[in-house]
Structures are given as C-alpha cells and as structure tokens.
Amino acid sequence: MIVNKYRKIIFCNDYICNLSFKPNNELINSSIATCFTKASNIFIDSYIYPLLLVETVAQEIQLSFIDQNKQVVPVVVNIRLGEEGTSYWSLYECSNRNKLHSELIKAKDKLEEQSKALYQLAITDPLTGLMNRRELQNQITRIINLVARNPSTFALLSIDVDFFKQVNDTYGHHVGDKVLKHLATILQEDRRANDLVARIGGEEFVLLLPDIDEANAYKLAENLRKKVENEVIDNISITISIGLVVSHKNEKNSFDALLKLSDDALYRSKNAGRNQTSVAYL
Structure with missing residues (x-):
C-alpha cells in the first residue's frame, strides 16, 4: 500500500x-x-x-x-x-x-534446562549429591586465588571411612551406599555457606573450610570424627580417619599440592590405628 x-x-x-x-x-x-x-x-x-x-x-x-x-x-x-x-x-x-518463533523459544528453554541438568550431572556425585572432584578443583582454585590476595587461611580435610571394604563385603554394596550417603549428610550438617563438601572417590571425602585457623579446623575435624563414631547406620558402627592441612596467609598453593599433604596426613592416621585426625604442614 x-x-x-x-x-x-x-x-x-x-x-x-x-x-x-x-x-x-x-x-x-x-x-x-x-x-x-x-x-x-x-x-x-x-x-x-x-x-x-x-x-x-x-x-x-x-x-x-x-x-x-x-x-x-x-x-x-x-x-x-x-x-x-x-x-x-x-x-x-x-x-x-510467530508460531515458529514460539516453538524455537520453547526449544531453546528446553535445551537450556537440559544443559543445566547435564552440567549438574557433570559436577555432582550421583550417590551422595555432593560435588565431585572436578568441581571441587574448580572451586578450590577460585578460593586459593582469593585467599592469596587476602589475610586469611583455609583448611582442607581429607576424610576416609575406616575398613569400608569390610562393610561392603559383609553387608553388601547397598548397605555400603547407605553408609556413604549418611556420612555425606553428617559432613554437610552445620556447614557455613562458603564451606565445600565433596566426594572425590570411593569412600573418600574432602572438606574445604575457608577463613579458619589450624586450632579451629582441628577442633572441627575431631568433632566430626567423634560424631561419626557415635552414629549407628543399619546396626553398623563406623569410624573415619582424617588428614588436615591449613594454608598460609597471602600464599598461593596448588590444589594438587594441598590435597597430597592432606592425603599424607590421612594415611598417617590410618597407619597410627585409624579413627583419628593428623595434621600436615606446608
């Protein structure tokens, strides 16, 4: 016209x-x-x-x-x-x-939802719902970079269920899974907003605790250990061994180096009789 x-x-x-x-x-x-x-x-x-x-x-x-x-x-x-x-x-x-545009928007929204779901699967341990090792490494790298610019320290705790193979062999893997899920729940209780809890494999868990010194980190680790010792899951009592390392102020450390130190301390706890907390030093 x-x-x-x-x-x-x-x-x-x-x-x-x-x-x-x-x-x-x-x-x-x-x-x-x-x-x-x-x-x-x-x-x-x-x-x-x-x-x-x-x-x-x-x-x-x-x-x-x-x-x-x-x-x-x-x-x-x-x-x-x-x-x-x-x-x-x-x-x-x-x-x-218009109809095609609406359908494309719906398809886009659906793809975004699926992408978010896939991302959650990629960063989450399917049994416990905790973050997995990959996501823990991403998060701890961010925290290490932040702490390196601030006068604060953080603690890394490696936690392992004692004699877990015996639980699986004696009661079956379904009971072993219950034990791991229950432990994951205990580890998440009373955590602060910035604390991170992850399952990094088998019966091994990691806690990352920002803004904490060695004395308070050790106290927290011991409280966790005693709480687990007093829990009963399907008439089964378990214990955990813990390795602890605390960062230095204004220093940048790698995730792998810190995890190795906390793992070394964990194995000292195992070799010393289990059900205890050992501290590693940078």
Whole structure:
C-alpha cells in the first residue's frame, strides 16, 4: 500500500483488502493508524517514521495488523520513504513465523534446562549429591586465588571411612551406599555457606573450610570424627580417619599440592590405628 505524508492510504492492493476484510473504497483515504493496534501505532510514531527520515527504509519489522473484526494479525513490514513524504509499504502475514518463533523459544528453554541438568550431572556425585572432584578443583582454585590476595587461611580435610571394604563385603554394596550417603549428610550438617563438601572417590571425602585457623579446623575435624563414631547406620558402627592441612596467609598453593599433604596426613592416621585426625604442614 502507498501512504501519503499525512499518513493517509492512497493505494492498496487486493492482499491488503483481504487481510483487513475491507473493500478498497473503505481503505482509501483512511488513516494508516486504523490498520494497526495501539501498541503498533506507538512504535510507528516513535521508531518507524523517525527511522525513515534518517535512513529512508525500514526492513523486517513486525507489527500487529487489525482487521475489520478487531482480530489481530501479526505482519512483517518493509517500508521505503519516497518523495514528498510518500511511503511505500509491503507487508505479509506471519502467523506461522510467530508460531515458529514460539516453538524455537520453547526449544531453546528446553535445551537450556537440559544443559543445566547435564552440567549438574557433570559436577555432582550421583550417590551422595555432593560435588565431585572436578568441581571441587574448580572451586578450590577460585578460593586459593582469593585467599592469596587476602589475610586469611583455609583448611582442607581429607576424610576416609575406616575398613569400608569390610562393610561392603559383609553387608553388601547397598548397605555400603547407605553408609556413604549418611556420612555425606553428617559432613554437610552445620556447614557455613562458603564451606565445600565433596566426594572425590570411593569412600573418600574432602572438606574445604575457608577463613579458619589450624586450632579451629582441628577442633572441627575431631568433632566430626567423634560424631561419626557415635552414629549407628543399619546396626553398623563406623569410624573415619582424617588428614588436615591449613594454608598460609597471602600464599598461593596448588590444589594438587594441598590435597597430597592432606592425603599424607590421612594415611598417617590410618597407619597410627585409624579413627583419628593428623595434621600436615606446608
């Protein structure tokens, strides 16, 4: 259709007539505003006409056309500004495009949900719901970098269930799984928001405790050890051995180095009779 500088329709073809359910003689000399919804007219006034004055063309713009029965039809519009303010409008119905766009949005949302679910699977231990070794390494690297710039220390605790193979061999793996899940629950109890708990393999767990000194870290480790010692799971009593290392202030250490030190301390606890906490020093 062709629209003059007063925004009156001076020509329209059969497609526009069919789209509006109006004969040609009703459309000619009517305002272009009668063809669009209120929201679209605001957009035409505030964006399209100012754009035409600068660039003389407006392409691939979606508006809401309104027919004689007040039904809204989505349309895509291309406009070219001619001489003396005359503008040339070509438009086509895009209901299917709208439907496709909605389906694409839904598909995108679904993919994002699946991506989040896959990410959670990638960073989570499936049995206990704790973070796994990979995610622990990501988190501890971030904390190490932070602590290196601040006057604070953190503790790393390696924790292992004593004689866990005997539990599996005697009572079965389903009971062993119960033991691990129950231990995971105990390790998460009373944790602070920044504390991290992870299962890094088999019956081995790791606690990362930011902003704590050696004395308080050792006290916490001993409280955990005694709590586990006093728990009964399916008539089974277990104990844990713990290795502890505390970082130095304003120093940057690698995850692998810290984990090796806490593991070394853990094995000292094992070799000394189990059910105890040993401390390693940087």
